[in-house]
Amino acid sequence: MNCFLHVSLKYICYDDIYMGRVNVAILASGRGSNFKAILEEIKEGRCNAKINVLISDNPKAPAIAHARDNVIPVEIVEKSDFDSRAKMDLKIKEILDSHSVDLVVLAGYMLILKGKELLEAYKNKIINIHPALLPSFPGVDAQKQAFEYGVKVSGVTIHFVDSTLDAGPIIYQEAVDISECKSADEISEKILAVEHKAYAKVIDLFSKNKFRTQGRRVVKD
Numbered sequence: 001m002n003c004f005l006h007v008s009l010k011y012i013c014y015d016d017i018y019m020g021r022v023n024v025a026i027l028a029s030g031r032g033s034n035f036k037a038i039l040e041e042i043k044e045g046r047c048n049a050k051i052n053v054l055i056s057d058n059p060k061a062p063a064i065a066h067a068r069d070n071v072i073p074v075e076i077v078e079k080s081d082f083d084s085r086a087k088m089d090l091k092i093k094e095i096l097d098s099h100s101v102d103l104v105v106l107a108g109y110m111l112i113l114k115g116k117e118l119l120e121a122y123k124n125k126i127i128n129i130h131p132a133l134l135p136s137f138p139g140v141d142a143q144k145q146a147f148e149y150g151v152k153v154s155g156v157t158i159h160f161v162d163s164t165l166d167a168g169p170i171i172y173q174e175a176v177d178i179s180e181c182k183s184a185d186e187i188s189e190k191i192l193a194v195e196h197k198a199y200a201k202v203i204d205l206f207s208k209n210k211f212r213t214q215g216r217r218v219v220k221d
């Protein structure tokens with residue numbers, strides 16, 4: 001193959017790879033196992049997305065190193081650099097806009113998004129994953145709450161993010177049998193394995209415009 005043809009083919013392939021994909025921003029504060037799982041599913045061709053940027057409020061988050069290893073741009077937006085959460089979220093919105101983001105994926109992001117401009121501009125374009133069947137056990141330590149309450153079935157909820165705490169319109173739920181779990185950690189582990197498949201699946205459906213919202217009901221076409 002001559003040099004010119006080789007370069008042209010590479011160009012065509014690159015364009016082709018990302019055609020029709022949903023441009024995603026990941027927001028993560030910690031280890032980022034969901035981020036890693038989504039990236040893996042993208043690489044395996046099971047999730048029609050491209051991760052344009054990883055945003056973190058925690059410069060020590062292990063998710064950052066994983067993003068850099070995979071040549072994904074990283075933006076650190078720390079709470080301590082702003083005198084209000086509104087200003088912090090405005091900065092996040094500017095970053096999302098500059099990376100042409102279609103879908104914002106919260107993956108272990110430990111802050112509640114509060115900025116009006118951000119929430120309005122990205123209405124029904126921000127999703128979160130919660131390790132329980134909402135509306136049961138919202139907030140932190142959902143697995144511990146489920147363990148202490150003694151429920152036998154918990155699970156995963158993926159929902160749109162609005163100004164409420166874990167109460168935005170529900171997109172997807174999957175039940176997990178936790179009746180044999182002996183601790184909150186065991187519940188976390190069992191639910192996490194389900195999270196890793198479910199999140200990429202929902203992002204893939206989003207890329208194919210499979211969701212419609214009717215009030216707070218999300219229906220799949």
Ligand code: GRF
Binds near residue numbers: 130
């Ligand atoms: C997950 O359990 C998720 O449901 C919750 O925070 C945890 C994040 O884990 N929102 P990771 O950082 O993706 O490993």
